[in-house]
Amino acid sequence: MTIRIKLDDKSEDRADSLAQGLLGTPADRPEGHLKVTGAATYAADDIPGGCAFGVLVRAPGQGALTATNADDIRAMQGVLAVIRDPRMVRNSAQGTANEAPVQGVDSAAYTGQPIALVVAESFEQARHAANALKITADGPPGPVDPQAVEPEGEPDGQGDLDAAMADAPHSIDAEYTTAGHSSAPMEPHAAVAAWDGENLTVRASLQMLKYNRNELADCLGIDPARVRLLSPYVGGGFGSKLGISAETVAAAIAAKELDRPVRVVQHRRQVFETITRRSETRQRIRLAASSDGRLTGLGHEALVSNLPDESFAEPVTQASAFAYAAANRLIGERVARLHRPAAGSVRAPGEAVGVTAFECAMDELAVQLGLDPIELRLRNIPEKDPQSGIPFSSHMLAETLQDGAKCFGWQGRNPAPRQQRDGEWWIGTGMAAAFRVNILSEAEARITLTAGGALVETDMTDIGTGTYAILTQIAGEALGLPADRVTVKLGDTEYPPGSGSGGSWGAASTGNATWLAALDLRQQLASMMECDERDLTLKDGQATCGNTTRALSDLLGGDTLTGHGHIDAGKAFEDVRQSTFGAHFAEVAVNDITGEIRVRRMLGSFAAGRILNQKTARSQCHGGMTWGIGMALTEGLVHDRRDGHIVNRDLAEYHVATNADVPPLEVHFVEERDPWAGPMQSKGLGELGICGAGAAILNALHHACGVRLRDMPATPDRVLGGLERL
Amino acid sequence: MQITLTINGADHTLDLDPRVTLLDALRDHLGLTGSRKGCDQGQCGACTVLVNGRRINSCLSLAVMHEGDAITTVEGLSDGALSPLQQAFIEHDGFQCGYCTPGQICSATAMLDELAAGWPSHVSPSLDGPCELTEAELAERMSGNLCRCSCYPGINAAIRDAKGHQA
Numbered sequence: 001m002t003i004r005i006k007l008d009d010k011s012e013d014r015a016d017s018l019a020q021g022l023l024g025t026p027a028d029r030p031e032g033h034l035k036v037t038g039a040a041t042y043a044a045d046d047i048p049g050g051c052a053f054g055v056l057v058r059a060p061g062q063g064a065l066t067a068t069n070a071d072d073i074r075a076m077q078g079v080l081a082v083i084r085d086p087r088m089v090r091n092s093a094q095g096t097a098n099e100a101p102v103q104g105v106d107s108a109a110y111t112g113q114p115i116a117l118v119v120a121e122s123f124e125q126a127r128h129a130a131n132a133l134k135i136t137a138d139g140p141p142g143p144v145d146p147q148a149v150e151p152e153g154e155p156d157g158q159g160d161l162d163a164a165m166a167d168a169p170h171s172i173d174a175e176y177t178t179a180g181h182s183s184a185p186m187e188p189h190a191a192v193a194a195w196d197g198e199n200l201t202v203r204a205s206l207q208m209l210k211y212n213r214n215e216l217a218d219c220l221g222i223d224p225a226r227v228r229l230l231s232p233y234v235g236g237g238f239g240s241k242l243g244i245s246a247e248t249v250a251a252a253i254a255a256k257e258l259d260r261p262v263r264v265v266q267h268r269r270q271v272f273e274t275i276t277r278r279s280e281t282r283q284r285i286r287l288a289a290s291s292d293g294r295l296t297g298l299g300h301e302a303l304v305s306n307l308p309d310e311s312f313a314e315p316v317t318q319a320s321a322f323a324y325a326a327a328n329r330l331i332g333e334r335v336a337r338l339h340r341p342a343a344g345s346v347r348a349p350g351e352a353v354g355v356t357a358f359e360c361a362m363d364e365l366a367v368q369l370g371l372d373p374i375e376l377r378l379r380n381i382p383e384k385d386p387q388s389g390i391p392f393s394s395h396m397l398a399e400t401l402q403d404g405a406k407c408f409g410w411q412g413r414n415p416a417p418r419q420q421r422d423g424e425w426w427i428g429t430g431m432a433a434a435f436r437v438n439i440l441s442e443a444e445a446r447i448t449l450t451a452g453g454a455l456v457e458t459d460m461t462d463i464g465t466g467t468y469a470i471l472t473q474i475a476g477e478a479l480g481l482p483a484d485r486v487t488v489k490l491g492d493t494e495y496p497p498g499s500g501s502g503g504s505w506g507a508a509s510t511g512n513a514t515w516l517a518a519l520d521l522r523q524q525l526a527s528m529m530e531c532d533e534r535d536l537t538l539k540d541g542q543a544t545c546g547n548t549t550r551a552l553s554d555l556l557g558g559d560t561l562t563g564h565g566h567i568d569a570g571k572a573f574e575d576v577r578q579s580t581f582g583a584h585f586a587e588v589a590v591n592d593i594t595g596e597i598r599v600r601r602m603l604g605s606f607a608a609g610r611i612l613n614q615k616t617a618r619s620q621c622h623g624g625m626t627w628g629i630g631m632a633l634t635e636g637l638v639h640d641r642r643d644g645h646i647v648n649r650d651l652a653e654y655h656v657a658t659n660a661d662v663p664p665l666e667v668h669f670v671e672e673r674d675p676w677a678g679p680m681q682s683k684g685l686g687e688l689g690i691c692g693a694g695a696a697i698l699n700a701l702h703h704a705c706g707v708r709l710r711d712m713p714a715t716p717d718r719v720l721g722g723l724e725r726l
Numbered sequence: 727m728q729i730t731l732t733i734n735g736a737d738h739t740l741d742l743d744p745r746v747t748l749l750d751a752l753r754d755h756l757g758l759t760g761s762r763k764g765c766d767q768g769q770c771g772a773c774t775v776l777v778n779g780r781r782i783n784s785c786l787s788l789a790v791m792h793e794g795d796a797i798t799t800v801e802g803l804s805d806g807a808l809s810p811l812q813q814a815f816i817e818h819d820g821f822q823c824g825y826c827t828p829g830q831i832c833s834a835t836a837m838l839d840e841l842a843a844g845w846p847s848h849v850s851p852s853l854d855g856p857c858e859l860t861e862a863e864l865a866e867r868m869s870g871n872l873c874r875c876s877c878y879p880g881i882n883a884a885i886r887d888a889k890g891h892q893a
Contacts, residue, residue: 037828623875
C-alpha cells in the first residue's frame with residue numbers, strides 16, 4: 001500500500017522521537033568509496049559493444065542554414081552518418097518543461113545552436129569530420145542587445161512608490177547589473193543511447209528523470225513508457241541538466257537510424273552555448289526610508305533576456321516580494337527577446353542575482369542612514385508576507401543575522417570606510433542577508449525491507465547534493481537500521497518517480513516521500529508486533545513494543561515488506577510563505593594599486609528547518625558561498641556585440657572560483673523545525689548559500705576602500721576605475 | 727599504431743589511432759574511466775594522472791607519446807585499501823558530485839611529492855626550499871583542479887589530514 005500525503009497543513013514532527021540517532025549526523029556519503037576510487041559511473045563511462053560516436057556541430061551564424069559538403073563528410077574515413085533531423089533540439093529544455101523544447105535544424109536562432117550530428121566509428125573520426133562539415137548561415141543576426149529591444153512584461157505595484165520616494169528623507173535609486181553565468185558543472189552533458197526494438201535506454205547526465213523521460217519521448221514522438229533513463233551519478237548540475245538537451249536527443253535519433261548504440265558527449269565549449277545560461281540582469285532598485293530606517297517604499301525592477309519562445313525569465317525579484325516590509329512597492333521583471341543562447345535556471349534562479357543586488361542597495365541605504373546594516377535589516381523584517389498578507393511558516397532572518405554577527409565578530413566594527421590598511425591592501429568587512437523561497441515538489445519513493453536491511457528506490461538523482469546520504473539516514477532512522485544496512489538506488493526511471501534535483505527541493509520532497517515509505521513499513525511492522533505504530537521503537541535492527549523486543553530478522557523471517565511513500569505540495573505552500581533565511585559576512589582585501597580583490601574569510605549562518613546531514617549540508621553551503629565569490633569577482637559571460645555568441649565559452653576564459661580564490665569558509669546552522677515544510681520539517685538548502693553572498697563581498701569592498709561598485713563581476717579594471725573616481 | 731602502455735603496473739598493448747589522447751585511451755579503450763573528461767583542453771584538471779610520478783592533464787597528451795612511461799591513474803592509487811588521501815577525502819567531504827575527485831586525488835598525490843622534494847611554487851617565499859604546506863601553498867598548488875561544487879574547504883582539509891598521516 002501507499003501512504004500519500006498532500007501537504008495542506010502543518011505536519012507533526014516524528015523524527016525527533018525516532019531512536020536510531022542517524023538523522024542529522026555528519027555521516028559520510030555512502031557512495032564516497034565509489035567516488036574516490038573513480039568507480040562511480042557517469043553518463044559517458046559505460047560504452048556498450050558496437051557503440052558509435054557522435055559529435056555535435058554548431059551553427060556558425062543565424063538564419064537559414066545549408067550544409068554544403070555533407071556528402072564529402074559522409075565519405076570520410078569511419079563516418080557513418082551526418083544527421084540533420086528536425087527532431088533535434090535548439091537548446092536544452094527548461095526545468096520541469098515535461099515536453100520537447102523548440103526543435104529543428106533548418107535555421108539557427110542563435111550562433112552556436114546545435115544543428116547537426118556527425119557519427120563515426122571512433123570519436124576521433126567523428127570529431128575530425130564534424131570540424132570539416134561546412135555550414136553556411138544566411139541570415140543577419142537577430143537583436144542581441146537587451147537594451148535595444150522593447151521588453152515584455154510589467155512590474156506589479158502596491159501603493160505609490162514614486163510618492164514614497166519623493167516624501168522620504170532617505171532614499172536610494174540605483175541601477176545594478178550582473179553578468180550572465182554558466183552553470184559549468186564539471187561533467188559535460190553526455191548520453192549513450194541504445195535501442196532494443198522500439199524501446200530506448202539512455203545513460204545520460206540529468207537532474208529530473210521523470211520530466212526528462214517525457215521530454216525525450218516528446219522530442220522523438222514516441223510513448224514515454226518506451227524510454228528508460230539512467231543517471232545514477234551526475235557530475236554536477238546546478239540547473240544545467242534540468243531539461244533534456246541536445247546530445248541526448250541526437251544520440252537517440254542516431255542510434256535508431258544506425259541501429260547501434262551511439263554516444264554523444266558535448267565538448268565544454270558546446271556546453272556553454274547549447275545549455276541554458278543565467279541571463280544577465282539590469283536591476284533598478286529604489287528604497288525609500290524614514291529617518292529611523294523603516295522602509296516606506298521598495299522598488300525592484302529587472303530587465304533580463306531570453307530567446308523567443310522560451311517560457312523562462314530569470315525571476316530576479318522573487319525574494320523582494322517578501323524580504324522586507326514597505327507599504328509602497330513596485331516589483332517585477334521585463335524580458336528582452338534576444339538571439340543570444342537560451343537562458344534558464346542556474347543555481348538559485350532569481351535570488352542568486354536578485355538578492356545580491358538588493359542587499360547591495362540595502363548597504364548603501366544603511367551607510368546613508370548612518371545605521372548599522374544589520375540593524376537596518378532587523379528594523380524591516382515583515383510580520384507577514386508584505387505583498388499577500390499571508391503569514392510566514394517560520395522566519396529566521398533575525399536569528400541568523402544575530403548568530404552570524406556573533407560568530408564573525410561584527411560587533412565593534414568601525415562603519416567608516418577606508419580605515420584599515422595592510423601594506424598596499426585596503427581591508428574591509430561587509431554583510432548581507434540571504435533569502436530563498438522554499439518549494440516542495442511531488443515525489444515518490446519505495447522501500448523494500450528484508451531481514452538483511454532496507455532498499456530505497458526512487459528515480460531521484462544525486463548531483464552532488466547528498467541524496468544518497470540523506471535518504472540512507474532517513475530510512476535508517478525511521479526503520480532503526482544502521483547506515484550499512486540501508487541501500488539507496490537512484491537515477492533510474494524504472495523506480496518510483498522522485499522530485500528530481502532542482503530548486504533546492506530534492507531533499508525535502510524525496511526525503512519526505514522516503515519517510516512516508518518508511519512509515520508505511522513501520523505500520524506493517526507494528527501490526528506484526530500487535531501494537532500501535534507510535535509505540536514501536538526501531539533501533540539497530542530490533543523492534544521493541546512495550547516489554548517485547550524482537551530482531552527484525554526474526555520478525556520478518558524470509559519475508560519481504562514493501563513501503564511506498566508519495567508526497568505532494570498543497571495549501572501549506574499557498575496559505576503560508578515558506579522561505580529559508582541566512583546571513584553572509586565577508587572580509588576582503590582590496591589592492592590599492594592593481595584593484596584586485598581577495599576574499600580573506602567568509603561566514604554564513606543559515607536556517608533551513610531540520611538539517612538532515614551536517615556534513616553534506618555544510619558542503620552545499622560552501623558551494624553556494626563560493627559561487628557568490630565567483631559572481632561578485634570573476635564570473636561573467638561575454639557576448640559578441642555583433643551576433644551575441646558567447647566569446648568566453650570555456651573554463652580558461654570564463655572564470656569559476658579556483659582553490660586559490662576561496663578563503664576559509666565558516667558555516668553555521670541555526671537549526672529549527674518548520675512544521676509547514678512536511679513531516680521531516682526540513683527545507684531546501686542547496687541554493688541559499690549563493691543568495692546574497694556576493695553582496696557581502698561588494699559591501700566589504702566599499703567598507704575597505706570606499707568604492708561602490710554596482711556592476712558585477714567587480715573585476716580589477718572596475719575597481720581601479722572606482723578608486724580613481726574617489 | 728600499435729603501442730604498449732604501462733598503466734598501474736600492468737602492460738596493455740593497443741592498436742590506436744594516433745589522434746587518441748592518453749585520456750581517451752584510458753577511458754574508452756581500457757575501461758579506466760576514473761580519469762574524467764571535463765573540458766578536453768587542459769583547463770579543468772579532471773583528467774589528471776601521474777606519468778612517471780608527475781601529474782599531467784591526460785587530455786593534453788597523445789597516448790602514443792607514452793610508450794615506456796609508468797602511468798598511474800586513480801584506479802592504481804588504492805591497493806585493496808584506500809590510500810590515506812582517498813580516505814581523507816571521504817571523511818572531510820572533499821567532493822560532492824565526485825566528477826573532479828579522481829583528478830583532485832591524483833593531483834594531490836603528486837603535489838605532496840613535489841612539496842617534499844622542495845619544488846617551489848608561485849607563492850613560495852624562496853626558490854630553494856624547503857616548502858611548507860601553508861594555506862597559500864596548498865591553494866596555489868591545487869588550483870589546476872577545478873571543483874564546481876566548490877569543495878575546496880573539504881579538499882584542503884583532506885590533503886592536510888593525509889599529509890599528517892604521511893609525516
